Amino acid sequence: MPSAESPIAAVTHAIPPAARRSKAQTRISNETHLLACAEAVFAERGFEGASTALIAQRAGLPKANLHYYFPTKLALYRRLLEDIFSEWHTAANSFDIADDPVVAIGGYVRAKMALSQRRPLASKVWASEIIQGAEHMQDILVGQVKPWMDTRVRVINNWIAQGKLAPLQPQALLYMIWAVTQHYADFDAQIHALSGKRSMSKKAYEAATEQVVELIIRGCGARSQAGPP
Amino acid sequence: MPSAESPIAAVTHAIPPAARRSKAQTRISNETHLLACAEAVFAERGFEGASTALIAQRAGLPKANLHYYFPTKLALYRRLLEDIFSEWHTAANSFDIADDPVVAIGGYVRAKMALSQRRPLASKVWASEIIQGAEHMQDILVGQVKPWMDTRVRVINNWIAQGKLAPLQPQALLYMIWAVTQHYADFDAQIHALSGKRSMSKKAYEAATEQVVELIIRGCGARSQAGPP
DNA sequence: GTCTATAGACGGATAGAC
DNA sequence: GTCTATCCGTCTATAGAC
Structure with a gap:
């Protein structure tokens, strides 16, 4: 919030710097905490199903405080979506266009699987938003994800032209990567019910990651050396 | 509703058979119509976010009529989940355990893609329910899907032992099939935003289906003849 | 079976004391 | 910045006339 801090500082210049920092930190800390609780509630109930009262209760704050930091439920939700996208974007950059397909695709799949494991609730919020029509995410999808x-x-088509990848529609490959990696976050309740275990162990998750990498790399026929077999 | 019809018939035996059939048909027609509208609203807003008022409005009925046919919102939701599962089960049977892996897996993937195209809202209701914890689906998951x-x-492990499939965890393959095929229903809003088109044409959907079949068959290394290369 | 009216709880958001 | 009290609308579900 640097853009909001400067005008406030201009008005309250009599307050010692230490107190200003402390107030700013309180704001950041409360906002961060509310965003974390909101992530859980929006994941569990979707946008319309979530209530600000429940988010505030999880955060241990009165509902009015939530509305002090975020004027509306939609503003809170939007901030959360932007925060989730920023992590999506970090993982997306591990799809290095300078690399070989095996390295680029394998690295991206591993990064997505790690993100699904580390922050499954964020994946669920994203999935719910898209399932429900993505009306609050059009700008992110068109302005950030599409570019x-x-x-x-383009990179995938070049790999295909060089014989490093089987002939395929690049979009179909990307959708497969997203669908499969996010499945391990979004559908964890189903995975648990079908496996009979409460949650995947660290080892089981590593094994699943290798399975997914193998299935996808083999599926798109990726190889590091040029030329068909 | 045959189990509900017999006691009613015993009490109303004075009414001509034609009128009895007509009333029964009215009930079935209203229930079916309400279920279809409920499917859309639950898909758009999730269980908690959906309101019986909106479902009734879409159905062109007063809210009280909805509660006449389905005593509670949860009862309506449960009926819908069971109906959705019955179509899931029909598609699942196209995974014929007597077939070769290419035929069985290819046929199952095509059936799932066709279902995603024909009834995307049902897929979204299922996905939302699982994302939100699957608390209303534990019996279906454990009692029907798990068996x-x-x-x-077991069949997949046999194919692997016979060299008809690459060595892999069968669960990882099944999760991939579900994730990818359902992605085309659940994430249609994202696909539309990224493709710049309002909806996938019939031809585009057929092409996508073939892409998915190829990616998955190649990914699991399925071949009809026994023995490794 | 259908519908209007309403009970009673809960939703988002705000006023105003501290 | 924090919190209590409250506005007003919508929620699920039901009562009871037709």
């Missing part, structure tokens, strides 16, 4: 995708589509 | 999965896990 990223367009560059990768 | 189906167990039989297929």
Whole structure:
């Protein structure tokens, strides 16, 4: 919030710097805490199903405080979506267009699987938003995700032309990567019910990651050396 | 509703058979119509976010009529989940355990893609329910989906032992099939935003289906003849 | 079976004391 | 910045006339 801090500082210049920092830190800490609780509640109930009262209760704050930091439920939700996208974007950059397909695709799949394991609730919020029509995410999808995708589509087509990848629609490959990696976060309740275990152990998750990498790399026929077999 | 019809018939035996059939048909027609509208609203807003008022409004009925046919919102939701599962089960049977892996897996993937195209809202309701914890689906997952999965896990392991499939965890393959095929229903809003088109044409959907079949068949290394290369 | 009216709880958001 | 009290709308579900 640097853009909001400067006008406030201009008005309250009599307050010692230490107190100003402390107040700013309180704000950041409360906002961060509310965003974390909101992530859980929006994941569990979707946008319309979530209530600000429940988010505030989880955060241990009165509902009015939530509305002090975020004027509306939608503003809180939007901030959360932007925060989730920023991590999506970090993982997306591990799809290095300079690399060989095996390295680029394998690295991206591993990064997505790690993100699903580390922050499954964020994946669920994203999935719910898209399932429910993505009306609060059009700008992110069109302005951020689509440009990223367009560059990768070009790279994949080059790999195919060089014989490093089987002939395929690049979009179908990217959708497969997203669908499979996010499945381990979004559908964890189903995985648990079908496996009979409460949650995947660290080892089981590593094994699943290798399975996914193998299935996808083999599926798209990726190889590091040029030329068909 | 045959189990509900017999006691009613015993009490109303004075009414001509034609009128009895007509009333029964009215009930079935209203229930079916309400279920279809409920499917759309639950898909758009999730269980907690959906309101019986909106479902009734879409159905062109007063809210009280909805509660006449389905005593509670949860009862309506449960009926819908069971109906959705019955179509899931029909598609699941196209994974024929007597077939070669290419035929069985290819046929199952095509059936799942066709279901995603024909009834995307049902897929979204299922996905939302699982994302939100699957608390209303534990019996279906454990009692119906798990037994189906167990039989297929055994068949897949046999194919691997016969060299008809690459060595892999059967569960990872099944999760991939579900994740990718359902992605085309659940994430249609994202696909539309990224492709710039309002909806996938019939031809585009057929092409996507073939892409998914190829990626998955190649990914699991399925071949009809026994023995490794 | 259908519908209007309403009970009673809970939703988002705000006023105003501290 | 924090919190209590409250506005007003919508929620699920039901009562009871037709």
